[in-house]
Amino acid sequence: MSHQIAVIPGDGIGQEVTPAAIDVLDALEVDFEFREGEAGDRVAEETGDPLPEATIELARESDATLFGAAGERAADIILPLREVVGSYANVRPAKAYPGLEAVKPETDLVFIRENTQGVYAQIESQLTDDLATLTRVVTREASRKIAEYGFEYAEEHGYDNVTIAHKANVMQETDGLFLEAAEAVAEERGADYDTELMDALAMKLVMYPEDYDVIITPNLAGDVLSDLAAGLVGGLGLLPSANVGDDNALFEPVHGSAPDIAGQGVANPSAMILSAAMMLDHLDYDDEATRVTDAVETVLAEGPHTPDLGGDASTEAFTAAVIEQL
């Protein structure tokens, strides 16, 4: 079955790592049709809009979207795109890949972050010049849905520990509802789980990351805790992510547009290629997903390395090495 894939390189090194991922996908026996769309600071300068309607349409009608990186206007691009593809689950593995110095190399966990509500509903009012409010929204439906996804993900990927993060001691109604709904899903499935207050979890993740596998979290908690975990494994540089909806999905590296090294052809495309591997997994090309992930890990372990890891390989040379390992 042919899949139509929207490709949105975006800003800075997005323009370099996205073609690298496409090259890797092209080297596989998969039936993808790629269509490119524009987004980011450059198109914003030309048209005033960082995310043109045509790009939104492209993402909407594709089976999946590969997104590179965004610069200054990241929130104005990535948040609408997540909504356009109907993604309710933001999947963020944090694992120490070989070749990276890590604060906690034993870290190997996956955040399943609710991707539609909480403070990201972005319902705000500037009531007076000196007073602003934000309405945080939590529904049972969205909470059940992310919990279902999280427990399913844990089962499919062979993870034992599932933790539900929350702050229901302070946000009693909203996170209370999130927690109640997520626990109900666990009970119905007969699944084991733990719950953790998000502040206590921040501390425990720093001290004992090996105790955790899959962490189901509200939106902002997932944003902060997954970046914390990125710190444990050596930074955002190598981390992929998926934004998964019922009929559509978007895959993006966790890193940004890295303007300091953009245009030099030396960006490390690992996170982007690993995001493409998450797309393969999502589209049920399980073998291909594993082949790509293994190839990236091998090259990260054996070299050649891009400058961020102390080597002098170009993006192209790194990508060629990955393709050779496939």
Added chain:
Amino acid sequence: MSHQIAVIPGDGIGQEVTPAAIDVLDALEVDFEFREGEAGDRVAEETGDPLPEATIELARESDATLFGAAGERAADIILPLREVVGSYANVRPAKAYPGLEAVKPETDLVFIRENTQGVYAQIESQLTDDLATLTRVVTREASRKIAEYGFEYAEEHGYDNVTIAHKANVMQETDGLFLEAAEAVAEERGADYDTELMDALAMKLVMYPEDYDVIITPNLAGDVLSDLAAGLVGGLGLLPSANVGDDNALFEPVHGSAPDIAGQGVANPSAMILSAAMMLDHLDYDDEATRVTDAVETVLAEGPHTPDLGGDASTEAFTAAVIEQL
């Protein structure tokens, strides 16, 4: 000048570490009059109320309050008490004390956490059985006040780096106002500062804690990031905190009531004694504050140690050693 100090031991090891801190204060030449109040699970069982009106009154009319620890009902005790003393600043040092294994021993920073608003305004509505909302509130006044306190604190304590944490790319109106107000305070004072998105800061704190001194944060961000930093220095066990208002203040260890070891007389009273030292500093007993802090650090370095640090000293023996070092 005599100060009236409310003493609320609370639950579990609060009953053991609070008298230890009082013993240390008694060993100094300070004119404190202590009055004890009840709070916690035990009084809740007897009266249905974990924080009796008499205790609230006591805290309100005292110059400062020492609070031990709370159990299950922590949020129902500590949040109202913070409000009763009018505390707008939650001051949380995170520093690796000698004797503790630390993930990042070079950590030495202080969170200045806004203590009155954000999601802690606790304005929530269960709109239907399946939908709940929370109204997050940010005012210019409270944002200016915490920023003033933070920059003043940095100046008084000789810290160079001040960082303002926020998530204004998503919470554009509310954290936008917080950021704008805090930056305005910095400009007026001619003070240097950086700003960081709270997610990026979570990552950087894990990787480069030595880059930070004073971090001014909204309420929930401070809750999570300060626990993260506790993880960097070996856990909550030794960390003190202050809740500072204009005419009143409350001092509490960051740890909880530790029901697993309560009643055995072996709790480590360091965090409580260091919280008492923060109280001394706040009441302008600067020398005494330094003497107490130094004494605790010496005993932590040289022993005797309580069981949490691998020793077999009792709470009493540890406290006696601190008093001897004064």
